[in-house]
Amino acid sequence: MASFLLRHNRNLFACSLFGNKEHFRLYFQFRFQSLGAAANMVHSYSSSSGSIRNDFTDLTCPHSWYPKAREKHRRVILHVGPTNSGKTYHALKQLESSASGIYCGPLRLLAWEIAKRLNKVQVPCDLITGQEREEVDGANHKAVTVEMADVSADYQCAVIDEIQMIGCTTRGYSFTRALLGIAADELHLCGDPAAVPLIQEILKITGDEVEVQFYERLSPLIPLNVPLGSFSNIRNGDCIVAFSRKEIYSLKKRIEKEGNHLCSVVYGSLPPETRTRQASMFNDASSEFDVLVASDAIGMGLNLNISRIIFSSTKKFDGFEVRDLTVPEIKQIAGRAGRYGSNFPEGQVTCLDEDDLPLLHSSLNSPSPILERAGLLPTFDLMYMYSRLHPRYGFYQILAHFLDNAKLSENYFIVNCDQLLKVAAVIDELPLGLHEKYLFCISPADMDDEILSQGLTQFAENYAKKGLVRLREIFTPGSLKVPKTAGALKELESIHKVLDLYVWLSFRLEESFPDRELAASQKAICSMLIEEFLERLGWQRPVARRRLSSPKMSSSLLSRDVRQYL
Numbered sequence: 001m002a003s004f005l006l007r008h009n010r011n012l013f014a015c016s017l018f019g020n021k022e023h024f025r026l027y028f029q030f031r032f033q034s035l036g037a038a039a040n041m042v043h044s045y046s047s048s049s050g051s052i053r054n055d056f057t058d059l060t061c062p063h064s065w066y067p068k069a070r071e072k073h074r075r076v077i078l079h080v081g082p083t084n085s086g087k088t089y090h091a092l093k094q095l096e097s098s099a100s101g102i103y104c105g106p107l108r109l110l111a112w113e114i115a116k117r118l119n120k121v122q123v124p125c126d127l128i129t130g131q132e133r134e135e136v137d138g139a140n141h142k143a144v145t146v147e148m149a150d151v152s153a154d155y156q157c158a159v160i161d162e163i164q165m166i167g168c169t170t171r172g173y174s175f176t177r178a179l180l181g182i183a184a185d186e187l188h189l190c191g192d193p194a195a196v197p198l199i200q201e202i203l204k205i206t207g208d209e210v211e212v213q214f215y216e217r218l219s220p221l222i223p224l225n226v227p228l229g230s231f232s233n234i235r236n237g238d239c240i241v242a243f244s245r246k247e248i249y250s251l252k253k254r255i256e257k258e259g260n261h262l263c264s265v266v267y268g269s270l271p272p273e274t275r276t277r278q279a280s281m282f283n284d285a286s287s288e289f290d291v292l293v294a295s296d297a298i299g300m301g302l303n304l305n306i307s308r309i310i311f312s313s314t315k316k317f318d319g320f321e322v323r324d325l326t327v328p329e330i331k332q333i334a335g336r337a338g339r340y341g342s343n344f345p346e347g348q349v350t351c352l353d354e355d356d357l358p359l360l361h362s363s364l365n366s367p368s369p370i371l372e373r374a375g376l377l378p379t380f381d382l383m384y385m386y387s388r389l390h391p392r393y394g395f396y397q398i399l400a401h402f403l404d405n406a407k408l409s410e411n412y413f414i415v416n417c418d419q420l421l422k423v424a425a426v427i428d429e430l431p432l433g434l435h436e437k438y439l440f441c442i443s444p445a446d447m448d449d450e451i452l453s454q455g456l457t458q459f460a461e462n463y464a465k466k467g468l469v470r471l472r473e474i475f476t477p478g479s480l481k482v483p484k485t486a487g488a489l490k491e492l493e494s495i496h497k498v499l500d501l502y503v504w505l506s507f508r509l510e511e512s513f514p515d516r517e518l519a520a521s522q523k524a525i526c527s528m529l530i531e532e533f534l535e536r537l538g539w540q541r542p543v544a545r546r547r548l549s550s551p552k553m554s555s556s557l558l559s560r561d562v563r564q565y566l
């Protein structure tokens with residue numbers, strides 16, 4: 001029975017994640033309600049049109065996918081205003097004082113920050129992300145990344161942070177799911193005022209009660225009229241923002257060569273635990289790492305001890321083209337300077353290049369464009385029901401059909417599914433059930449990363465062959481080394497992502513990916529080696545400040561296939 005369900009149920013990971021019978025029971029209840037809701041939707045569609053039956057691509061009523069939330073009359077409070085205006089702070093106050101609750105954030109770093117904060121004020125809080133599960137005794141609260149929001153549980157209070165990400169072209173659907181699906185008496189949404197009209201429009205149909213609270217910035221943010229000038233003008237508390245790994249490392253080297261500062265670095269593809277430690281070192285006034293070089297990975301909600309943001313450029317490559325930063329991007333990033341309660345009561349913002357100043361100034365003075373639509377992805381249940389009508393279709397065809405034929409109301413768009421389609425194209429020939437294919441497709445695998453794509457393919461192939469994937473089949477004995485070049489560093493980051501993917505799969509297909517602990521320990525070694533590289537890079541003070549010593553590695557290396565990249 002259990003293995004059957006593993007093969008067919010998208011939300012089962014919630015059961016293996018929370019792992020008890022009660023959740024199993026709730027899960028079934030939810031699942032059948034959900035299927036029932038979708039079936040009703042189909043029925044009403046066919047009866048109203050008379051001609052089209054079983055149109056599972058009708059996504060015009062996504063609120064009806066979440067019957068548990070629809071049973072509630074939710075009080076929804078929108079906390080909106082500029083960055084650093086106390087939006088999250090006020091929502092968290094409500095969460096802290098509630099008997100049970102959930103915080104959903106866009107970043108693992110934010111979920112970690114909130115879990116730590118709640119536990120510190122004696123509100124036991126679990127931390128759940130796609131790859132972590134830290135349970136605290138007696139916890140009735142959870143801090144999660146938004147993808148992990150549990151729409152089958154009942155909460156007194158819920159917070160969805162950075163709600164404007166509902167318009168994100170890739171992750172928007174997770175925010176929509178949380179917005180429509182979380183069954184809470186009180187739902188607090190924090191973010192940019194640009195999201196207000198859309199949220200109000202979407203929630204008109206749910207019967208929820210919506211109120212809006214506006215906030216003002218708590219400490220001043222001053223756009224400077226002059227660029228940085230010489231690197232000798234860098235000072236304690238500065239954060240330089242750059243948009244490529246190469247530039248981040250070159251800036252770190254350049255600043256450290258001047259001899260007065262040490263730089264922490266934070267960027268998206270660093271292991272999250274490394275990012276957290278780098279950010280903590282920078283935040284710690286007693287540490288020697290007093291300057292931060294970061295990508296826009298710092299741009300959301302984080303509270304860092306930054307006095308001045310310096311944009312190395314106001315253009316970035318977004319995967320398709322080099323384009324100007326948008327108004328919300330500039331405001332979010334600049335908003336990290338001079339956080340209320342930090343070491344710097346006033347924030348400043350400038351650029352390296354004088355030519356970038358006009359865009360910086362105009363963006364800081366402009367409102368973000370009003371959000372028009374929220375992201376959506378067809379649920380697994382809908383795709384499953386559609387697949388039963390077309391048993392010969394692979395997952396790729398099913399997904400492509402939904403993308404081409406989905407009917408949407410004007411408040412929604414279907415998110416960019418390029419990554420899902422890339423994975424589907426690779427695994428569709430394997431003898432896997434639809435749910436298993438779906439899982440591999442939504443896993444955190446960037447198919448443009450060659451090592452990661454190869455890791456995912458090997459996991460899927462081994463799983464299809466034997467139903468069991470031992471990490472040692474993918475990794476062979478050997479030794480990971482401290483990278484010596486930027487290229488080797490990038491490869492180690494990718495290896496970390498392969499291990500991360502194993503851990504992610506182990507939470508969803510628990511019996512088939514049994515080596516979670518081994519994968520987690522290898523991830524930790526990767527992070528330590530990367531951190532060692534970061535410490536060795538650039539100018540160093542003579543005193544060893546190493547906080548982490550690399551353990552002797554006995555075994556664990558990538559198999560021949562992946563090792564060729566080392």
Ligand SMILES: Nc1ncnc2c1ncn2[C@@H]1O[C@H](COP(=O)(O)OP(=O)(O)OP(=O)(O)O)[C@@H](O)[C@H]1O
Pocket residue numbers: 082083084085086087088089090190218300301302303335339340341
């Ligand atoms: N009333 C308050 N008393 C004490 N500290 C506060 C108060 N309001 C906000 N803060 C602190 O100010 C900082 C910024 O607040 P918060 O993170 O809530 O801002 P925000 O509006 O959510 O910003 P962002 O848009 O960047 O997420 C945080 O460190 C928070 O703890």
Ligand SMILES: [Mg+2]
Pocket residue numbers: 087088089161190301
């Ligand atoms: Mg916030």
